[in-house]
Amino acid sequence: GALVYQYPRRTICKSGTSMRMECQAVGFQATSVAWYRQSPQKTFELIALSTVNSAIKYEQNFTQEKFPISHPNLSFSSMTVLNAYLEDRGLYLCGARVSLGGLEQYFGPGTRLTVL
Amino acid sequence: GDSVTQTEGLVTLTEGLPVMLNCTYQTIYSNPFLFWYVQHLNESPRLLLKSFTDNKRTEHQGFHATLHKSSSSFHLQKSSAQLSDSALYYCALSHNNNNAPRFGAGTKLSVKP
Numbered sequence: 001g002a003l004v005y006q007y008p009r010r011t012i013c014k015s016g017t018s019m020r021m022e023c024q025a026v027g028f029q030a031t032s033v034a035w036y037r038q039s040p041q042k043t044f045e046l047i048a049l050s051t052v053n054s055a056i057k058y059e060q061n062f063t064q065e066k067f068p069i070s071h072p073n074l075s076f077s078s079m080t081v082l083n084a085y086l087e088d089r090g091l092y093l094c095g096a097r098v099s100l101g102g103l104e105q106y107f108g109p110g111t112r113l114t115v116l
Numbered sequence: 117g118d119s120v121t122q123t124e125g126l127v128t129l130t131e132g133l134p135v136m137l138n139c140t141y142q143t144i145y146s147n148p149f150l151f152w153y154v155q156h157l158n159e160s161p162r163l164l165l166k167s168f169t170d171n172k173r174t175e176h177q178g179f180h181a182t183l184h185k186s187s188s189s190f191h192l193q194k195s196s197a198q199l200s201d202s203a204l205y206y207c208a209l210s211h212n213n214n215n216a217p218r219f220g221a222g223t224k225l226s227v228k229p
Contacts (some may be wrong), residue, residue, distance in 0.1 A: 032216070034216035034217070036216075036219075042204060042222050042224075043219075043221050043222065044206065044219035044222070046216050046218060046219075049214075049215065049216040051214070054214075057214075093160060093161070095216065095217075103149045103166075103168075103210045103211075103212070103217065104149075104151055104163050104166050104217075105163075105216070105217060106163070107153075107160040107161050107162070108160060109159070109160045110160055
């Protein structure tokens with residue numbers, strides 16, 4: 001079955017520092033990976049959609065300068081939160097889309113970011 | 117751009133009563149894909165239902181939904197709520213491979229004995 005791993009599961013960083021999170025698809029090839037942030041109020045924000053061999057599409061209010069993403073192959077993606085501040089806290093979810101499948105996404109367990 | 121509107125906030129039900137969580141959407145595209153995801157406490161969202169066929173009922177794990185393009189709706193229903201159905205439910209919309217699903221604000225379902 002389709003599995004998505006994310007690392008780390010939890011992280012704490014000081015305000016103004018950066019942290020990197022990883023997303024790994026196991027057992028399938030992910031044609032695309034979408035990064036979301038789930039706020040403490042549980043709303044979902046789409047950060048960006050990353051498709052191998054295509055430019056990464058960032059949503060309004062999210063930029064490459066703040067959330068650089070690397071997507072080198074069909075099973076791995078990483079995103080960094082640069083200069084993290086309090087408003088960046090939340091659960092960062094990676095959703096991987098199965099190649100040749102429907103448009104649904106399989107989510108990893110998320111990386112919970114706490115900013116002090 | 118695309119948007120999804122769900123029943124807001126918290127829905128509290130007594131076990132055994134029917135469940136109906138509303139979802140409507142807006143998109144300029146004629147072939148939307150609609151999804152319902154369920155997220156239990158301390159877990160990641162899990163796909164519950166999906167549909168892209170107009171007026172066709174889709175079912176899974178006792179839940180069902182029908183995409184109605186005429187009313188831009190994809191309401192989630194279940195005939196009899198169970199305690200284990202307590203969770204966050206998200207409706208999501210996509211329309212092609214170049215766009216990630218957009219989620220509604222989520223509806224928290226709480227089922228009481």
